[in-house]
Amino acid sequence: MVNALPAQKLPVSKTTDRSWFWNWLGVIPFFIFAIAFLILPSISLFVGSFQDSKGDFTFANLQGLAEQSIVNAYWLSIRVSAVTALGGGLLGFLLAYAITLGGTPRWVRAAITTFSGVASNFAGVPLAFAFIATLGRTGFATVLFRDLFGFNIYSKGFNLYSFYGLSLTYLYFQFPLMVLIMAPALDGLRREWREASENLGASSAQYWRYVALPILLPSLLGTMILLFGNAFGAYATAYALTGGRLNLVTILIGAQMRGDVLHNPGLGYALAFGMVVIMAISIGLYTWLQRRTERWLK
């Protein structure tokens, strides 16, 4: 970490009384902006979740989070996020492996990386439409399965507008993100480590079990946690896909904003607060694990 290095003597940073002001002037607009449009709005939700309708202090809103419908919403959000983080993490890792160490040509790597960059940003309404056109009742793949194999996925219990459908849709932006983060990490595995373990008589499986995976583990876990947060905070894709029928936390917050469906604004703020806590834990874990990775890789 740069800030851990001993401070260098910098000719340009000699501070006199006058330049102290100029030193800070460059960063003040940024801090004012961050406080006004990021930190204060978050604090206002935080404060709101401890206030009743008259503005007095209360814990009732947080206790209200134990209501069955709210617990269900959190649970569904957690399940979708966990399944897509695991699935996306696994598929993304294998794909990252394939394009780095898997012996595929260079152009494959270039193509997959570009595509991952696009797909990880291709979320929201258009993504939902793409999946409706592909796996909806009259979607391309649905019809293809029916005509080719005489097999209607909808009569077998599949439904795009359900937990599995949503998870399948989320995977489209989840696993490319994993590819983008894991490919450089896999590049960081040094050839010498492999050679050293082979010289010591290790098999390929032993090399992965005792050398490569332990080094990659913090990065793997960290990125999957990042994917978890990525899915947990998603609103647009779920809304466009299910029209708000699937009871996710983000959908519930949206409904609350539209028309106080919880009949208690404070409960809405508490709902948002609970979500920020979960997001903060996952992003915090991610940053911590990324730092641990940097001991070996990079």
Next chain:
Amino acid sequence: MKRSSLWGWLWVLLGAVYFLLPLYGTFDFSLRAQRGKLSFTAYQSALTDPEFLRTFAFSFRMAVFTIILSILLIVPTAYWVHLRLRRLRPVVEFITLLPFVVPGIILVFGTIKLYSKPITLFGFTLLPALTNTHATTDILLVAGYSVLALPYMYRAVDTGLRTIDVRTLTEAAQSLGAGWGTILWRIILPNLRTALLSGALITFATVIGELTLATFLARPAFGPYLALLGNHKTYEPSALAIISFVITWAAMGVIQYISRGNPSQIAGGR
């Protein structure tokens, strides 16, 4: 090596199917507006809808404002942090990570709660309710988008600053008599062209189809229009999804193309 390459191809193939099938499916669907033959009818009718033009133009404007605001906020900050206020670096980095913790839906929730009422201090109005007029709501929208773009923009600029020798450039400019404004505008900004273009394009791709902030701030943006279209049209949504994909793809393609010219091995500024 043979076996591992076979595995590699298998995963690449699986990944490619996952990538391409929904795109192909959407494209195929978008061509079927006329019964029995393939045509671009859906594209024609989607693109000539005056509402499409209006909302797209609106989102385009918001994207441009967002990019300008982000650059104005982030470039001086990142430059200062690189050169003069190294100890602020962790704080600034922490703030640029925060938008991941506060997703769009929470951000807009908090923004509306905070700014839909006048802000008063001891009975004295500091700021009127910003959601009352279109112009001030647009300010909230652009500010919100800039928050969402913060991590990408900061990272792009930070990487850009690492690849140039900020200190030497600054000292050279200073010894030739340049002031801070000149240094930022004529030395640092041109050297950050690639980084800024990457940041700008990713911001553009994010903002142009954004749904959450625009919906709840009730502004006529492209994202909400697209979501609404999905409820009452059949083929046009697919056509617009393909167009959105092409926009995203073009943005990412340009980023990939321009950043190839300056590989990270020139990282001499450290």
